[in-house]
Amino acid sequence: MHNRGSSLARLLVLVALLVGIGVAWVIMGRGAGRYARGTKRVRLVLTIAGGLRERPLYEGAAREFMDAHPDVEVETRVVGGRYYQKILVMMAGRVAPDLMWMGQSFSEFAERGAFLDITDRVAKEVDTRHFLPQALNWYRMNGRQLGIPFAVDIQFLVYNKALFDKAGVAYPTADWDFAEFLDKAKRLTLDKDEDGRIDQYGFKGELDRSVFGAQFISPDGRRAQCNTPEMLEFLQTNLDMAYKHHIVPTPEEGQQEGLDNYTLFAQGRVAMMVMYTWNLPWLADRFADVDWDLALNPKVKQRGQWASSQAIVIAADTRHPDEAWELCKVFFGEKFQKGMSFRGMPSNLKVARDVIASHRGKPASLGLLHTAKDFLYPTPRVPHLQELQSLWRQGCATAWARRATPAEAMARAQRQVTRAIAKIDRNR
Numbered sequence: 001m002h003n004r005g006s007s008l009a010r011l012l013v014l015v016a017l018l019v020g021i022g023v024a025w026v027i028m029g030r031g032a033g034r035y036a037r038g039t040k041r042v043r044l045v046l047t048i049a050g051g052l053r054e055r056p057l058y059e060g061a062a063r064e065f066m067d068a069h070p071d072v073e074v075e076t077r078v079v080g081g082r083y084y085q086k087i088l089v090m091m092a093g094r095v096a097p098d099l100m101w102m103g104q105s106f107s108e109f110a111e112r113g114a115f116l117d118i119t120d121r122v123a124k125e126v127d128t129r130h131f132l133p134q135a136l137n138w139y140r141m142n143g144r145q146l147g148i149p150f151a152v153d154i155q156f157l158v159y160n161k162a163l164f165d166k167a168g169v170a171y172p173t174a175d176w177d178f179a180e181f182l183d184k185a186k187r188l189t190l191d192k193d194e195d196g197r198i199d200q201y202g203f204k205g206e207l208d209r210s211v212f213g214a215q216f217i218s219p220d221g222r223r224a225q226c227n228t229p230e231m232l233e234f235l236q237t238n239l240d241m242a243y244k245h246h247i248v249p250t251p252e253e254g255q256q257e258g259l260d261n262y263t264l265f266a267q268g269r270v271a272m273m274v275m276y277t278w279n280l281p282w283l284a285d286r287f288a289d290v291d292w293d294l295a296l297n298p299k300v301k302q303r304g305q306w307a308s309s310q311a312i313v314i315a316a317d318t319r320h321p322d323e324a325w326e327l328c329k330v331f332f333g334e335k336f337q338k339g340m341s342f343r344g345m346p347s348n349l350k351v352a353r354d355v356i357a358s359h360r361g362k363p364a365s366l367g368l369l370h371t372a373k374d375f376l377y378p379t380p381r382v383p384h385l386q387e388l389q390s391l392w393r394q395g396c397a398t399a400w401a402r403r404a405t406p407a408e409a410m411a412r413a414q415r416q417v418t419r420a421i422a423k424i425d426r427n428r
Contacts (some may be wrong), residue, residue: 041071042320044327045097046312047087050080053281057339061330072323084108084386091315098318099328102147104308104379106139111383115146116314121325122148126332130350132373135309138381147311148332151277151344154369154376155208155306158283159272160265161291163188163200172272172295174368178211178237181298185247188271202247204261205274206238210304210377211297216392217417221382222425224417226392227410230301235399235406237300243402251400262286277369278343284362294363296372307376310344345369384424391416 048058055078062074077097079086084105090096091114102109109115122128122145128136132152139147157172164171169187172180185202192199209215214230217223225231242248264270266286275283275294283292297305312331314324330336337346338355346352349370356367379389395413398404404412 042323043073046076046099047079047097048101049083050078061336065327065330096315098324099312099314102313103310107381107383108385110141110146113316116316116321117144119145130348132347132349135347138309139311147313149309149311149347150332150337151310151340152347153308153344154277154372157272157295158275158292161293163271177299189247201249201270203272204270208306209234210306211300213301217380217388219380224414226413226417231410232406280342293365296368303375304377305372307378388417388420
């Protein structure tokens with residue numbers, strides 16, 4: 001087994017190298033062709049994550065920039081699937097883009113020195129007084145600013161107002177707690193035809209660990225926190241909602257249904273469910289005929305909303321740092337933030353307030369996303385986040401499937417994350 005595993009590891013390394021070489025040839029080939037034709041003096045490549053509905057906004061911003069800077073050409077390139085891994089391969093092949101979209105895995109790249117230090121440029125040219133301080137900190141490492149976010153991603157609950165009205169249940173309030181949430185969810189869980197099977201669930205998803213004050217790792221990434229009382233309560237409460245209170249479909253029931261969250265909600269079979277700001281376009285499109293609104297998480301141990309953010313950052317080895325900086329400013333500027341506000345709260349709070357004031361239609365409670373700024377609960381942005389988070393999630397999965405108790409699952413996750421941190425420290 002050891003030899004077989006070693007062979008597999010070597011094969012994977014070889015495949016990665018070949019992919020990197022292939023990407024390098026494609027990119028260098030395209031670039032060489034462009035320069036050979038002499039179409040522009042400077043060429044910048046911007047990568048964004050694949051499948052983004054907002055691609056036209058990026059391309060529109062790039063076109064406006066090129067109109068104002070005729071000596072610069074910008075290519076917006078969509079990288080589909082396993083975005084971060086592909087960007088790492090491009091960096092390893094020394095063909096990194098000049099600018100790139102970055103979210104929660106920012107720190108994994110920043111530790112490698114992948115981004116241009118823009119601290120001095122920001123101090124001279126950017127008024128950051130209106131930016132959410134926490135979001136700015138997410139793109140800072142060792143006291144140096146490496147990016148300016150244009151949007152804050154926030155998790156929230158969406159609910160079907162018609163189902164609440166029909167059941168005579170009051171809508172969620174801005175300061176509701178777990179007791180109120182549980183009562184509403186129970187009253188909205190119905191076996192309509194009395195055949196012993198639930199036809200309408202009160203809730204779909206899980207209450208986020210933020211409201212329990214649980215975090216699987218310390219803020220500096222040096223200590224595992226998987227088996228804390230807060231984490232165990234997070235797991236047990238969510239298990240109880242499915243198996244004790246029956247307000248949430250169990251994994252088995254979810255598989256039997258075979259329907260995605262959107263379909264269940266659109267069919268009126270779920271009264272409340274977990275969503276994120278990037279789902280807002282889907283909610284607007286798919287639920288045009290549904291009377292829906294959003295709510296913040298109920299308070300359990302504390303108020304809390306999971307959050308992350310998005311930024312366009314500059315590669316440290318770009319050959320055109322000045323031009324890249326000028327383009328970067330477009331993406332955290334007010335116009336672009338307003339355009340992107342349908343899938344993330346603008347990080348510039350003044351822009352966010354303007355967007356909310358001018359908003360009409362659904363969701364009526366969009367302003368709650370601005371209120372949530374006071375209790376955002378992001379996953380710590382630490383190096384090797386994906387690896388460490390994956391180990392914790394594996395433990396959660398065994399608990400959700402009831403292959404282990406929360407205590408057993410988190411004890412194992414604690415050991416695995418601790419070993420991973422020790423290995424990372426040895427390799428520093």
